[in-house]
Amino acid sequence: MAGDEKAKAKTEQAKGKLKEAAGRAVGNERMTAEGRAEQTKGDARQTKEKAKDTFRH
Template sequence: MAREQKAKAKTEQAKGKAKEAAGRAVGNERMTAEGRAEQSKGDARQAKEKTKDTFKH
């Protein structure tokens, strides 16, 4: 389960970066903001998984 969540975090981060870059390229502020939000969500998920790993060992 942890690997699945870590992979999901990485995917969210990558999608967010792509969306943010696309938003900047076309000048769409909303898309840029959504990309940043997805990245933040991925960062939070990754931090949660790292915390769980720390307490596991």
């Protein structure tokens, strides 16, 4: 389960980076903001999973 959540976190981060870059390239501020939000969501998920791993071991 934890591996699946970690993979989701990495996917969200990558998707966010791509969306942010695409938004900047076309000058779309909303897309850029959505990309940053997805990256933040992925970062939070990754932090949560790392904390779970720390307490598990």
